[in-house]
Amino acid sequence: MRRQRKCLRPNRDAIATAELAVCLPLILTICIATIDLCSAMFLRESLTIAAYEGARVGVPKGGTNAAATARVIALLDERNIQYDPGNVVTFSGNGFDGAQTLDHVRVTVSVPAATNLISPAKFFGDKQITAAVTMRKEYANFENN
Secondary structure: OHHHHHHHOOOOHHHHHHHHHHHHHHHHHHHHHHHHHHHHHHHHHHHHHHHHHHHHHHOOOOOOHHHHHHHHHHHHHHOOOOOOOOOOEEEOOOOOOOOOOOOEEEEEEEEEOOOOOOOOOOOOOOOEEEEEEEEEOOOOOOOOO
């Protein structure tokens, strides 16, 4: 009688193995894509903070593009963000150096996505992740001649 019961129960081990073989790659892909997307969002937020801090250094009287760029680069270095030194910060118009009182200046920070994200699949490829902040120059920089 025991033998007869054993034969009546279907063997589900093979079915479970097949289901695992089909579902596991899909689940892993979704997990890696989620991690990569969250990393990209964190990177963009870090760039926004760096642009904001750079703009805060440039808006007061005596604030310059060089001072704003130095602050942005310091924040990127603190967070171990990889960047191209020549193209990391751009300013609208003449930037803080030539801005008059209450002129708007836009600080844009860009870094490559591929070197800053952790995914081996490189979902973002050669794309740049960019963040920008616009602030008004508080007072024009007057030269003492």
